[in-house]
Amino acid sequence: MSGFVRVCAVSEVAEESALAVELDDQDVAIVNSGGTFYAIADRCSHAAIALSEGDVYDAQIECYLHGSTFDLRTGKPLSLPATDPVPVYPCQVVDGDVLVDVSQPLDPEQPETEQAQAKIKETAAIKETQES
């Protein structure tokens, strides 16, 4: 499946917390940090622990087992022992719902906002083409 899919309502994810969901057979953590929503693979790159169980703050999520933190915008680890990034996905809020596209993980080397904006424009263009 490709394209944005509704995963939950905004109201289901309290601020500075995460919700574990399954999308296209992938475990994904939907994270609300400061009112901004992010989608990150729900699997620490260090030892396959669910990141959704960890603490959320300042656009970061902390693995509860050994304490590595990951940037929710890029998936990059910000502290040891994890050294590999975790996939992050385009995420948007529309009419109180959280939509995620797991078919195209974001590039950890580019800011999440630029990629997400490009993806949203691409989706809108495809919809316009289909409707006309």
Ligand code: FES
């Ligand atoms: S399992 Fe996540 S930091 Fe070790």
